[in-house]
Amino acid sequence: MRKDSIRNIAIIAHVDHGKTTLVDGLLKQSGTFQAHQNIEDRVMDSMDLERERGITITAKNTAIFYNDIKINILDTPGHADFGGEVERSLNLVDGALLLVDASEGPLPQTRFVLKKALEKDLPIILVINKIDRTDARISEVIDEVYDLFIDLDASEKQIEFPIIYTNAKQGIAHIELENDSDNLIPLFDTIIENIEGPKVSDSHIPQFLITSLDYDSYVGQIAVGRVNNGILSMNKTYSLCTKEEIKPNQKFSALYTFQGLNKIQTEEVESGDIIAFAGIENISIGDTISDNENPQPLPRIAVDEPTVSMLFYVNDSPFAGQDGKYLTTRHLSERLHKEILRNVSLQVVSTNRTDVFEVRGRGELQMAILIETMRREGYEFMVSKPQVITKEENSKTLEPMEKVLLDIPEEKVGVITEKLSMRKGRMTNLQNHGTGRVNLEFSIPSRGLIGFRSQFMTDTQGAGIMNKLFDGYGPWFGSIPQRNSGAIVSDRNGKVTTYACIGMADRGELFINVGTDVYDGMIVGERNRDGDLNVNITREKKLTNMRASGSDNTVTLRPPKQLSLDQFIEFIAEDELVEVTPTDIRLRKMELDQNKRASQKKKEKYSTQ
Ligand SMILES: Nc1nc2c(ncn2[C@@H]2O[C@H](COP(=O)(O)OP(=O)(O)OP(=O)(O)O)[C@@H](O)[C@H]2O)c(=O)[nH]1
Numbered sequence: 001m002r003k004d005s006i007r008n009i010a011i012i013a014h015v016d017h018g019k020t021t022l023v024d025g026l027l028k029q030s031g032t033f034q035a036h037q038n039i040e041d042r043v044m045d046s047m048d049l050e051r052e053r054g055i056t057i058t059a060k061n062t063a064i065f066y067n068d069i070k071i072n073i074l075d076t077p078g079h080a081d082f083g084g085e086v087e088r089s090l091n092l093v094d095g096a097l098l099l100v101d102a103s104e105g106p107l108p109q110t111r112f113v114l115k116k117a118l119e120k121d122l123p124i125i126l127v128i129n130k131i132d133r134t135d136a137r138i139s140e141v142i143d144e145v146y147d148l149f150i151d152l153d154a155s156e157k158q159i160e161f162p163i164i165y166t167n168a169k170q171g172i173a174h175i176e177l178e179n180d181s182d183n184l185i186p187l188f189d190t191i192i193e194n195i196e197g198p199k200v201s202d203s204h205i206p207q208f209l210i211t212s213l214d215y216d217s218y219v220g221q222i223a224v225g226r227v228n229n230g231i232l233s234m235n236k237t238y239s240l241c242t243k244e245e246i247k248p249n250q251k252f253s254a255l256y257t258f259q260g261l262n263k264i265q266t267e268e269v270e271s272g273d274i275i276a277f278a279g280i281e282n283i284s285i286g287d288t289i290s291d292n293e294n295p296q297p298l299p300r301i302a303v304d305e306p307t308v309s310m311l312f313y314v315n316d317s318p319f320a321g322q323d324g325k326y327l328t329t330r331h332l333s334e335r336l337h338k339e340i341l342r343n344v345s346l347q348v349v350s351t352n353r354t355d356v357f358e359v360r361g362r363g364e365l366q367m368a369i370l371i372e373t374m375r376r377e378g379y380e381f382m383v384s385k386p387q388v389i390t391k392e393e394n395s396k397t398l399e400p401m402e403k404v405l406l407d408i409p410e411e412k413v414g415v416i417t418e419k420l421s422m423r424k425g426r427m428t429n430l431q432n433h434g435t436g437r438v439n440l441e442f443s444i445p446s447r448g449l450i451g452f453r454s455q456f457m458t459d460t461q462g463a464g465i466m467n468k469l470f471d472g473y474g475p476w477f478g479s480i481p482q483r484n485s486g487a488i489v490s491d492r493n494g495k496v497t498t499y500a501c502i503g504m505a506d507r508g509e510l511f512i513n514v515g516t517d518v519y520d521g522m523i524v525g526e527r528n529r530d531g532d533l534n535v536n537i538t539r540e541k542k543l544t545n546m547r548a549s550g551s552d553n554t555v556t557l558r559p560p561k562q563l564s565l566d567q568f569i570e571f572i573a574e575d576e577l578v579e580v581t582p583t584d585i586r587l588r589k590m591e592l593d594q595n596k597r598a599s600q601k602k603k604e605k606y607s608t609q
């Protein structure tokens with residue numbers, strides 16, 4: 001039976017097409033806030049890192065009321081690295097709004113999220129957003145969306161989707177483009193008419209799938225999900241069905257429903273609604289809460305496999321422990337294992353060293369977010385260069401492939417094509433629209449893209465747009481040249497001096513400021529040619545030289561190159577590490593001893609001859 005008093009919908013799209021902004025509009029126009037309340041933009045992007053980076057990282061739900069119907073809305077991230085969030089969100093809903101930018105049209109992540117929604121046979125409402133853009137090309141974009149549906153083998157029924165035109169920023173929706181509606185009512189009505197209420201039964205055995213986890217300092221761990229069947233009540237006991245076992249006699253300490261940005265405590269929750277509970281310990285995403293005597297677990301949440309891995313090391317550098325709160329193997333292990341309880345698209349694998357953990361995920365951005373979150377919590381650790389996860393099939397090694405779509409100025413085609421072909425990219429399409437910009441499509445092993453983004457931004461002087469999409473596995477491509485510059489490495493402990501830095505001016509670019517403490521084996525800059533350079537970056541000017549001519553008084557020191565955490569991760573080579581602490585990010589050679597590094601190099605040289 002369909003429950004008509006509830007609608008559960010997800011908003012899905014490529015990054016930046018306006019999902020979170022549209023949720024702002026829906027919240028405001030459903031009377032969720034008081035008139036005097038001052039609501040910031042993109043209010044659902046509540047995490048610090050989401051606000052700082054201007055992107056949604058985790059999917060979040062909110063609930064609004066429209067004509068006495070409760071609409072639970074899931075705002076999902078559009079960046080490919082967080083695709084697992086979209087996959088898990090689609091378990092909660094009965095339909096999706098597919099947002100497409102009126103100018104950009106469907107992009108790689110549009111394809112990914114639509115594919116996932118069609119696999120679940122969810123009805124779609126196409127929302128063409130940003131109709132106010134001066135470069136909007138609405139009818140073309142709609143054609144492209146139809147092509148995408150056909151390409152994804154959508155059924156006839158799926159292709160008959162309604163279309164709504166919106167300006168999410170102004171909170172306006174039109175059924176026909178030329179209408180003059182000045183609010184989102186047409187969108188609310190389309191949702192109610194086209195997306196049915198949940199197919200559930202209050203009298204069935206209770207089944208609740210834990211789809212996300214939250215934490216509250218008063219009540220502890222909170223589970224969020226949808227009551228798939230039955231009623232959950234404060235005064236009854238239930239079974240917790242985990243991956244390994246069924247634990248009966250569980251009781252909630254609180255039950256909540258959602259209303260706007262708040263959770264409202266309640267005695268009982270009904271089937272079909274998206275709710276939260278507290279009080280049951282040791283739960284993970286994918287667990288089911290069900291009947292105490294006759295538990296019926298739901299299938300666990302399945303998401304695509306990770307494609308990238310990084311090693312997380314306990315910090316053993318000479319400066320270890322100077323400013324982190326959590327440093328030991330146990331701290332690192334517990335923190336990483338806690339992460340996988342709430343993040344379905346990450347995996348933690350042990351290695352043959354007890355102080356090293358392999359973390360597997362969807363991409364470098366997802367890894368960088370985890371690393372940044374941990375350092376803000378007070379953790380100190382080191383990470384290695386991201387690697388791709390290969391597969392063996394018929395005794396052949398396969399590696400993840402990616403489709404890359406580039407939108408670049410015409411004059412950059414040469415340099416970008418050259419760079420990508422060095423990384424084993426193969427051009428599969430080129431479209432010159434005659435506007436001075438060109439669209440290129442490449443098929444490339446994911447490995448070839450590691451560390452490419454910052455190079456791409458430099459080469460296109462920031463005027464390039466790059467989107468990528470995981471594209472299955474292909475045969476191993478052999479060696480791919482990585483960074484072609486060496487590192488400038490400090491050969492002793494000490495403080496960086498102005499004099500030594502000036503001496504480095506024609507050797508490359510430094511990453512550190514004068515006065516920084518360095519250690520033997522720490523990377524202080526990027527050399528302007530191949531091969532590492534060990535230097536004394538702590539050198540003082542000899543007193544006898546002081547009197548000489550004073551000529552270098554006029555030398556001005558170039559400011560060091562400032563890299564973000566993401567750029568440091570992109571920069572490092574396979575024998576290097578990023579050392580992360582709450583206050584510092586340093587680079588180092590894995591082997592700090594330069595003599596050992598030199599003999600390793602020699603050995604490698606002979607073994608390849
Ligand atoms: N001109 C215009 N800009 C819009 C509109 N809707 C959203 N934007 C802008 O587009 C940018 C991205 O908006 P978001 O709402 O963060 O996009 P998103 O889809 O949630 O992005 P992710 O969650 O990171 O995938 C912001 O700068 C918005 O102000 C619109 O209708 N017109």
Ligand SMILES: [Mg+2]
Pocket residue numbers: 019020021045055056075076077078
């Ligand atoms: Mg968003």
